[in-house]
Amino acid sequence: MKKAVYWLMGEKAGRVAVGTWNWLWGMPVETGGKVAVEVAEQSLRSMQESVQKLAHAVSTQVAAYERAKQKYEAKTQELQNFEQQAAIAQQNGNEEGARLAMTKVLQIEQLLPQLEEQVKQAEQFVNASKDKLNRERMKLEQYKTDMQNMKDISEINEALSAMAKVNSDLSIDSARSQFEQAKSAVDRRNLRTKAYAELSENPAEKLSADLETMAIDDAVSQRLQMLNNSSPKELPE
Structure with missing residues (x-):
């Protein structure tokens, strides 16, 4: 019956007519x-x-x-x-x-x-x-x-x-969730990269390099001190 009313009166007018009919008979309107x-x-x-x-x-x-x-x-x-x-x-x-x-x-x-x-x-x-x-x-x-x-x-x-x-x-909620997932993924990759770099470095080589650097620094300091000690003194007039 509803489809027939819509066909005769058009959808909008038909919906109003059907709604009014339902209201008059105590049935719920939309x-x-x-x-x-x-x-x-x-x-x-x-x-x-x-x-x-x-x-x-x-x-x-x-x-x-x-x-x-x-x-x-x-x-x-x-x-x-x-x-x-x-x-x-x-x-x-x-x-x-x-x-x-x-x-x-x-x-x-x-x-x-x-x-x-x-x-x-x-x-x-x-x-x-x-x-x-x-x-x-x-x-x-x-x-x-x-x-x-x-x-x-x-x-x-x-x-x-x-x-x-x-x-x-x-899809704001979905986009927000995807953004948080991407951010977490980038952070995790950064941590993994740093950890890999630290683990890939040889401790013995690092210690040797540090000692060599310290030895060079000491040698430079001694030579500079010797240079200062060997500077000519001024003669008295």
Whole structure:
């Protein structure tokens, strides 16, 4: 199924779609990769759309509540007007007019409790909806902050992955190990060469040469001393 989605939508869009589908069904999204960030962004956009729809529904509900409230207030005012008409008609001796106005009053009085109850229920619904909208907006702002933090962490992870790849590609550890091995090899060769030179020299020949050098030095010193002793002395004047 995954290959079919990639073929239909392209690899990038397909990976996002598959990741979103997995996320909706509670299955793990790609561990900390770019797809996870893209799925989170798509989910955030979906939440934003839902909050916008909720705000529109709340505004519609508020408008309906305001109309019900206005209707109730209008009926209350109408009741007062008919009561005044009945009183005036009765004062003027207009019995029929008074009875007609009072009939209207009774009809409105029967209707007002229903309207009042509707207004109270509508007010409760509106307040509950407003509270829900405010909570969802606060959650959405928190998700926006989390989204930005997620992007920052993802960038850091990408940078760390790039560093690891560079270290792997350059084989720094391997090169360092090879350098140390080469240095040790050169040092060992130097020690072997010095040891070989010391061992290859004949001790007897070295001693004889040293004695001969000392004898020559003594002879030179004696001849120089004799030369000093044989120097002509100055005659007295």
